[in-house]
Amino acid sequence: MSGKLFIVPTPIGNLEDITIRALRVLKECGLIACEDTRQSIKLLNHFEISKPLISFYSYNQQKRVPEIINKILNGSDIALISDAGMPAISDPGYILVKAAIDNGIIIEVLPGASAAITALVGSGLPTDGYIFCGFLKKKSGKMKKELSQAASLDKTIIFYESPHRIIKTVELCLEVFGAQAQMCIAREITKKFEEYIRGNIESVIKQLKSKKEILGEMVVLIYGKIK
Numbered sequence: 001m002s003g004k005l006f007i008v009p010t011p012i013g014n015l016e017d018i019t020i021r022a023l024r025v026l027k028e029c030g031l032i033a034c035e036d037t038r039q040s041i042k043l044l045n046h047f048e049i050s051k052p053l054i055s056f057y058s059y060n061q062q063k064r065v066p067e068i069i070n071k072i073l074n075g076s077d078i079a080l081i082s083d084a085g086m087p088a089i090s091d092p093g094y095i096l097v098k099a100a101i102d103n104g105i106i107i108e109v110l111p112g113a114s115a116a117i118t119a120l121v122g123s124g125l126p127t128d129g130y131i132f133c134g135f136l137k138k139k140s141g142k143m144k145k146e147l148s149q150a151a152s153l154d155k156t157i158i159f160y161e162s163p164h165r166i167i168k169t170v171e172l173c174l175e176v177f178g179a180q181a182q183m184c185i186a187r188e189i190t191k192k193f194e195e196y197i198r199g200n201i202e203s204v205i206k207q208l209k210s211k212k213e214i215l216g217e218m219v220v221l222i223y224g225k226i227k
């Protein structure tokens, strides 16, 4: 009899943000596929979970999919986790889910931590409709195009950005949306230095530039019309 594929979200900072169900599934499955085994072992040790791990990251996922699918078809229950948050959301997972569906495998997706949704709720920007863009394209022309297309939907735009590109990116947002569009940068969510920087784009840029260093993980949210 075929096993199942479990998609298991893990904390995005605070280790308390793992569900009772996630812990049970990780304890009961036969194998855990994870992005970086060194990273996941810390989490699993913390919860005293000892399971065989198999790496599943952006550069080996194509090769791993048939291997994992075969194991499930042969009866193993396999859990997929990523380094943090919901697997398959700007993390490896999509192609495995697709292959599982194509092979008639039952998939259980556990709800849990994801930076985008947490940031949306804390941003104070409209939550009734949103567009999640993952990581935007890096070239400024392509980034502008993506932002303009997203803005045409009149919904809160959410994307992930790294600290070393953040100033350049928010300055580009200023060009696309103008100073008055509302912005929020949700930084280090659930961690010790959690911070929500809110205001119009101009004010957010000022607040960012007033910092000696901009560190940590961040989510950018914008609500506004293009100029």
Ligand code: SAM
Binding pocket: 012, 013, 082, 084, 085, 086, 087, 088, 089, 090, 091, 113, 114, 115, 116, 159, 160, 161, 162, 186, 187, 188, 189, 190, 191, 217, 218, 219
């Ligand atoms: N799968 C993850 C999720 O469900 O949120 C996202 C993985 S993606 C590779 C990592 C990006 O998510 C970071 O660069 C950052 O933009 C965002 N992120 C993850 N954890 C975060 C946190 N604690 N605070 C703010 N942003 C975070």
